[in-house]
Amino acid sequence: MPLLPTSVVGSYSVPEWLERLKTDFYLHRISPAHLNEIHDVAIKAAIKDQEQAGIDVVSDGELRRDNDIDYLLARIPGVSILNPAKSYYYDYFDAEVPEPLSSTRESSALGLVEDFVYTRSQTDRPIKFSFTGPFSLSRRIRNSAYSDRADLIRSLAHALNTEARELVAAGATRLQIDEPFLAGYPDEVGLAIDAINIVTKGIDADWALHVCYGNRYSRPSWEGHYDFLFPAVLDAEVGTLVLEFARKGYGDLSLFARYPWERRLGLGVVDVKSEEVEPTDVVAGRIRKALEVVPPERLIINPDCGLRHLPASVARAKLKAMVAGAAAVRQEITGSPASQPSTETEES
Amino acid sequence: MLVEVRPTKKLRGARALDLTACLSPIVDALCEDSLDLSRLRLVCDWVQYKNNFRDVIDVRPILSQPNQNGRAGESDEDKLEIAVDLRRCADSDLAEIVRNVLARRDDPDGLGRVYLEDWSKGTTSRIWEFNSLYWRYLGVWEKATGRLYEQALPGGESDARNIAGVHELIKEMFTVWDDLAAHNSLPDELYVIELGVGNGNQAKTWLDEFAKLDVEHGTEYYRRLHYMMCDYSEHVLALARKNVADHASHVSSFALDATTPMTALGFLRYKVFLVYISNVYDNLPTEDVAQIGGHTYRAEIRAYLPKDAATTIATDFGIEPASLVGAIDKLLSLGPELLVDALSAPFPDVARAAAFWMAVWDAVKLEERYVPMTGLDLYQIAPGVNGEMLRPMLERHGDVRMQVSNGAIASFVDTLPLLHPYGRLQCHDIFVTDPHQYRTGFLGPGKYDGSIVNWVNGPLLQHIGRRKGFDVGYAPFAHRAGTNIVTLTAQVRD
Numbered sequence: 001m002p003l004l005p006t007s008v009v010g011s012y013s014v015p016e017w018l019e020r021l022k023t024d025f026y027l028h029r030i031s032p033a034h035l036n037e038i039h040d041v042a043i044k045a046a047i048k049d050q051e052q053a054g055i056d057v058v059s060d061g062e063l064r065r066d067n068d069i070d071y072l073l074a075r076i077p078g079v080s081i082l083n084p085a086k087s088y089y090y091d092y093f094d095a096e097v098p099e100p101l102s103s104t105r106e107s108s109a110l111g112l113v114e115d116f117v118y119t120r121s122q123t124d125r126p127i128k129f130s131f132t133g134p135f136s137l138s139r140r141i142r143n144s145a146y147s148d149r150a151d152l153i154r155s156l157a158h159a160l161n162t163e164a165r166e167l168v169a170a171g172a173t174r175l176q177i178d179e180p181f182l183a184g185y186p187d188e189v190g191l192a193i194d195a196i197n198i199v200t201k202g203i204d205a206d207w208a209l210h211v212c213y214g215n216r217y218s219r220p221s222w223e224g225h226y227d228f229l230f231p232a233v234l235d236a237e238v239g240t241l242v243l244e245f246a247r248k249g250y251g252d253l254s255l256f257a258r259y260p261w262e263r264r265l266g267l268g269v270v271d272v273k274s275e276e277v278e279p280t281d282v283v284a285g286r287i288r289k290a291l292e293v294v295p296p297e298r299l300i301i302n303p304d305c306g307l308r309h310l311p312a313s314v315a316r317a318k319l320k321a322m323v324a325g326a327a328a329v330r331q332e333i334t335g336s337p338a339s340q341p342s343t344e345t346e347e348s
Numbered sequence: 349m350l351v352e353v354r355p356t357k358k359l360r361g362a363r364a365l366d367l368t369a370c371l372s373p374i375v376d377a378l379c380e381d382s383l384d385l386s387r388l389r390l391v392c393d394w395v396q397y398k399n400n401f402r403d404v405i406d407v408r409p410i411l412s413q414p415n416q417n418g419r420a421g422e423s424d425e426d427k428l429e430i431a432v433d434l435r436r437c438a439d440s441d442l443a444e445i446v447r448n449v450l451a452r453r454d455d456p457d458g459l460g461r462v463y464l465e466d467w468s469k470g471t472t473s474r475i476w477e478f479n480s481l482y483w484r485y486l487g488v489w490e491k492a493t494g495r496l497y498e499q500a501l502p503g504g505e506s507d508a509r510n511i512a513g514v515h516e517l518i519k520e521m522f523t524v525w526d527d528l529a530a531h532n533s534l535p536d537e538l539y540v541i542e543l544g545v546g547n548g549n550q551a552k553t554w555l556d557e558f559a560k561l562d563v564e565h566g567t568e569y570y571r572r573l574h575y576m577m578c579d580y581s582e583h584v585l586a587l588a589r590k591n592v593a594d595h596a597s598h599v600s601s602f603a604l605d606a607t608t609p610m611t612a613l614g615f616l617r618y619k620v621f622l623v624y625i626s627n628v629y630d631n632l633p634t635e636d637v638a639q640i641g642g643h644t645y646r647a648e649i650r651a652y653l654p655k656d657a658a659t660t661i662a663t664d665f666g667i668e669p670a671s672l673v674g675a676i677d678k679l680l681s682l683g684p685e686l687l688v689d690a691l692s693a694p695f696p697d698v699a700r701a702a703a704f705w706m707a708v709w710d711a712v713k714l715e716e717r718y719v720p721m722t723g724l725d726l727y728q729i730a731p732g733v734n735g736e737m738l739r740p741m742l743e744r745h746g747d748v749r750m751q752v753s754n755g756a757i758a759s760f761v762d763t764l765p766l767l768h769p770y771g772r773l774q775c776h777d778i779f780v781t782d783p784h785q786y787r788t789g790f791l792g793p794g795k796y797d798g799s800i801v802n803w804v805n806g807p808l809l810q811h812i813g814r815r816k817g818f819d820v821g822y823a824p825f826a827h828r829a830g831t832n833i834v835t836l837t838a839q840v841r842d
Contacts, residue, residue, distance in 0.1 A: 016725070016736060087740075088814065092842060214842055217817025218616060221769055224533065 001127075002297050003333060005056040006319075007266065009210055009242060010130035010178065011068075011306025012046040012061025013315040022066065022089035022289050039064045040118065046203065047123045049312070053319035053329075057126045057174060060119040062306065066090060067216075068132050068180055071142045075110045076104055076159050079141065079149070090217075096142040110163045113170045117214035120171060128174045129167060130210070134160060134199060135192035150191055157198035160252045164203045176208040176242065180305075183213045184221060186228030193236045200237045208266060209233070210305075218309035226252040230231035230259045242266030244304035247273055250286065258294045265294050268304035269325065270318040275310060275315040283325025290314040296333055301326040349378070349385040352747075354788055355394035355434060357585075365394075370437040374405070374430070377446035387427040387809065389640070395433045397794025397801070401475070402713040403654075405438045406431040408450045408647075410640060410718040427640075428453075460655035464673060467648045467717065467811070470635035471754050474651050475800060477680040478709055482798030483580060488684050489798050492702035497546075498798065513826065514557050517774060521621060521710070522565050522768050523824070529567070537711045538572045539620045541613065543606050543759070544628035545577040545780065548588025554596040570598070576616075577601040578609065607632060607730075607758040612765060620766040625759075625775040629804045630792075632755025636726075637735075638718055639749075645718035646727070647749070657711035665704050667696045676708055692793065709798055730758035737812050741783055750786045753805040758807055764816055773818075773838040778804035781822045781834060813838050 018038070025035045046061030065071035066086075070093045073079050078101040082094045116129050130339025134156035136151065146152045164175055177199055182192050200207050211229060226243060233241065241261065245252065245268045256265065269286045270278050283301075290299055303323060307315040351371070358365040365731050370392070378385065389410075410427035430446070452458035465474045482489055528534040545551055555575055562570040575585050575598055579585050585601040592599050604612040606628050613620075636647035653661070653672075662669045678690050684701035695701040721727055724742075729736030729752055741750070764771055780791055780803050792802030806822055813820035819841040825833040 016734075020736065020739075090815075177441065217815075219765075219817055221767070221840075221842075223618065223769065 002330060003057060004110070004299055004301055004330045005300045006054065006058035006323050007109045007128055008050060008055060008319070009268075009302055009304070009306050010059050010128070010176065010226070011048050011051070011065075011308035012063060013061070013310050013312040014063065014308050015042075015312060018042055018063070019089060023087070026086040026089055034270050043119065044122055045097070047125075049316050050319065051123065051125060051241060053316060054323035055125070055319055057128045057156045057300075058123055059128050059130065060115060062130065062143075064115060067092060068178065068306075069093075069137060070095075072110060072132055072160075073137055073140065073200045076101070076156065077109055081187075092140055093144070095140055097145045097152060099242070100151075101159065103155065103158060103344075106274050110159075110161055110198065113166045116167055116170055116172050126174060127172070128176055128208070129172050130176040130178055131160065131163070133157075133177040133179040133182075133192070133209075134195040135185075135188070136179050136324040138279070139185075140286075153191060154198060154277050157195040160199045161201060161203065164205065168203055168205050169328070173206055174208070175203070175205045176210055176240075177209045177238070180210075180212055180216075182211050182212050183224060183228070188226055189232045193232050197235070205238070207238040208242050209236055209238040210242040210266070212244040212268075212305045215272060215305045215309065220247070220273070226255055230255055234259060234261065238263070240266050240300060242300075242302060244268040245290075246271040248303045252287050253290055262298075264298045264300055265290065266300045266302045267294075269301055270303045270322050272303050272305045272307055272310060272318075275313060275314045278325075280322050280324040280328060281322050283321050284328045287325060287329045296329075343345040349387045349390060351390045351392070352788070353392045353434075355392070356788055358394055358434065367392075367434075369433055369788065370432070370442065370839055373443035374432065374446050375442075377443040377828070378430075380447070381450050383428065383450065386587050389427065389429040390432065391429060392432045392434050393790040394435050395790050395794075396435070397790075397796075398417050399710065399714065399795035401651075401793055401795070402431070402433050402669070403445075403713060404433050404436045405442065405445045405449060406716065407453050409453075409720060410645065411720060414719050414722060419673075423507065429640075430611070431716075433591065450483070461652040461671065461713075461715070462655060462658040464651040464653070469646060470649055470752075471633040471716075473649050475649075475712065475714070476633045477799045478712070478798065479633075481680060481683060481705070483584075483602045485685070485694060486584075488698060488702050489706075492501060492699065492706060493797070505658055507836050511553065511557065513677045513678060514554055515561065516592070516826075517622070517624075518558050518561050522561070522567070522569065524621070525569060526567070528770060532748045535572055535619065535768075536572060537619070538569060539574050539576065539616055540622045540624065541609070541616070541620050542624045542752075543578050543609060543763070544625060545579045545588045545601070546584060548577065548591030550624075550626060551575060551588060551599070552591045552595075555592055555598065559595070562815075573598050575599045576613065578604050578606070578612070580605060580679045583637055607755050608762055610765060617765050621768050621771045623763050623766060623771070623773040625773070625777070627777055628757035629753065629759065629775060629777045629779075630801050631796075632753070633760060634751045634753050634755060634793075634802050635704065636749055636751055637721070637738060637742070639745075639747050641747065642716065644721045644724065644742055645720055646736075648719050650715045651712055652715055652728050653708070653711045661707050661711065664707070665700075667694050675704070679705055679708070709795065714793075720742060730754055733757060733812060737808065737815070740811060741807060744788070746785045748786050750780075750783070750808075751792065751802050751805050753802070753808060756804050757809060757812060760838075761812060761816065765816060767812050767838075767840065769840050770837075773836070774824060775836040775838075776833050777804055777823055778832050779809075779834040779836060783807050783808045806834070809836070814841070817841055 019312045021038055024030045042063045043060045046063055047058055050058040066089045071093045074081050080098055083097055119127055135155045138153045143149055145151050177196055201215050267290045269283045359367055408429040410429055412426050525534055542551055561571050577588050582603045585603055589601055602612045638645045658672055662672045667675055679687050682690055684705055685698055687701040688695050688698055724735035724739055794801050810820040818838045820838045823835050825831050825835050
């Protein structure tokens with residue numbers, strides 16, 4: 001990995017035609033087989049875009065997933081989807097847990113392993129594989145099974161732990177837990193961190209935790225500051241904290257001076273809620289700002305959040321600006337020409 | 349031949365329309381012609397606006413290619429729509445009208461029309477210049493008619509000033525703010541925006557009641573309140589500012605186009621708790637699309653004056669007939685006050701210029717044709733919104749013609765980013781709330797005083813809002829009986 005490696009948070013631009021086809025699937029106009037083939041092709045294109053932009057650690061763009069919640073919830077045994085029809089693919093299902101979830105599942109059931117294996121077959125670049133965390137999943141569930149909702153969250157965490165174990169067995173090395181709902185419930189950060197530690201327990205992977213203020217329909221779901229994460233997040237068994245800054249400003253970087261976070265920071269340097277492409281020097285300036293509180297070997301450069309709502313041309317341009325900004329700062333630090341895009345493979 | 353009768357409610361009851369009497373002479377006249385009847389649509393509306401842009405019978409070519417000149421018969425595949433206003437049938441010699449329009453359908457000059465423009469898509473037609481003129485020179489129009497705009501509204505006043513409705517809205521906001529305050533999440537500044545503030549009566553009512561209710565509530569929200577009055581006209585804003593002088597320290601005003609609020613208010617992105625709009629959307633430019641026989645068409649229009657009306661106006665105002673269109677051009681570009689300076693002979697004073705304006709407006713009609721669309725994704729409804737958003741409505745509802753409400757949608761999508769996650773947009777207007785209404789009623793355009801009115805495509809707004817993460821609901825206006833006004837409420841979903 002070069003100094004200041006670049007990565008993505010997870011999702012990639014969903015073209016309008018793909019949205020239409022995904023919706024057509026729910027309207028029974030195309031078959032699951034055709035939709036799967038469409039997803040395969042779209043994922044190849046998303047990976048190619050990231051490679052061409054020079055991203056060091058790529059993702060599958062989460063293009064098989066309707067949204068941040070349903071793809072997982074609908075597959076967790078014991079979660080009941082009350083109405084599996086949708087008139088728009090991006091809508092959330094109405095999910096219920098009527099009985100306590102089974103705690104005896106030993107093997108993968110969520111299908112993420114197949115998704116990872118396909119992604120692995122399409123690129124030599126290191127892959128980050130993301131999934132939504134137990135706290136956020138629980139916020140979209142009607143709980144009829146647990147008197148204490150914390151028990152539901154912990155049960156979901158155990159299911160994700162099993163899936164993560166399978167992912168690592170399949171070759172995944174970089175896993176990320178996304179908690180897009182956490183900022184809306186700052187009082188519950190301790191519970192969320194406990195659940196994250198259940199997910200990561202015993203899994204030998206490079207774990208990241210992404211917390212943002214929501215990206216539903218390209219809008220923030222909440223406003224606030226990251227103060228609420230600290231000090232609780234210091235107990236999270238993850239190596240990287242991936243946060244949004246570009247939209248909100250970099251004031252919260254001071255938290256990394258106030259608290260002993262000795263691990264990596266995934267620094268959001270492009271705003272995913274704006275189609276305005278950040279100039280390279282702006283990106284570079286944001287990285288330099290972060291370097292005031294985080295040393296370069298602990299900084300990863302990424303967008304604020306997933307790119308799903310941006311047009312593909314804008315997503316490509318933002319990634320290129322991000323890579324160029326990182327390269328410029330890298331050159332300043334090392335005194336040598338900017339590194340070429342990484343050719344490191346997952347196995348190297 | 350396909351015959352579509354939309355106002356089906358008019359066919360029953362004690363005062364039922366004699367449809368046979370209307371259609372029989374029309375069909376007889378059509379059968380006398382050599383027209384290929386298998387390519388003909390006969391659509392019947394009940395045009396409820398007494399002042400409107402329609403003739404009793406209009407002929408609309410349905411083009412097979414997008415780049416034709418507009419005359420039916422240029423291609424063997426061209427079709428024709430004949431549009432009938434059933435409300436005026438009883439007073440007309442329908443057979444004679446049909447014979448006349450068919451005989452001259454390939455000869456526009458033969459129709460004796462004085463055209464004010466070439467074919468255009470609906471939003472760029474000159475009729476919107478008349479509409480704009482009305483709002484810019486509302487005072488001149490009101491003086492000429494001796495009637496204030498609000499008196500022309502059903503019920504004699506804007507629903508925006510209904511005290512019960514205002515109280516309900518403010519109290520709901522207090523509940524949201526109390527909850528946010530309890531979680532230490534209430535911003536210091538509480539922003540409310542009104543788009544289309546008019547004379548400021550609504551703003552005054554709202555602010556007066558807000559201040560009273562805040563005292564009762566005891567949370568000093570009024571101290572943190574910023575009310576942003578927005579209107580197209582600086583002149584109107586100045587009047588509105590006088591009206592709310594008692595609240596001056598809490599009020600700011602912005603001259604802006606309702607279709608692009610972010611141009612002036614972008615600094616309030618995600619910060620606004622209420623955007624209030626009343627009777628604005630129905631008055632913004634729109635285009636029509638139609639699904640006909642499985643194909644999608646855009647309705648193009650061309651404004652004209654019937655020859656007789658044009659002759660009368662020219663005579664009454666002492667204008668050479670050949671100079672009439674030039675005088676209208678000057679009216680639209682300069683306004684009635686400067687028209688007096690530009691053409692002082694026919695218009696010695698503003699009152700005379702206003703009379704000319706009203707006479708022309710009264711006479712303006714629209715010719716229409718259907719032009720095939722080459723892909724919904726290539727059709728821009730509004731900036732950032734393409735025609736794919738129309739697909740569900742067009743695919744689900746068979747042959748249908750509807751307003752796209754382009755201006756309303758532009759305003760709507762440019763307003764949503766202003767809303768705080770717990771904010772809401774509330775809009776009182778005349779909305780279509782069920783696509784079936786397009787098959788059973790006439791929903792515009794009509795003339796309302798000097799302005800244009802079209803019912804707003806509610807299902808399309810709802811669909812677009814949903815794609816942008818908002819629940820959009822419609823409810824009959826709750827605080828006055830017998831009104832067509834519907835309340836739209838948009839709030840963040842999930």
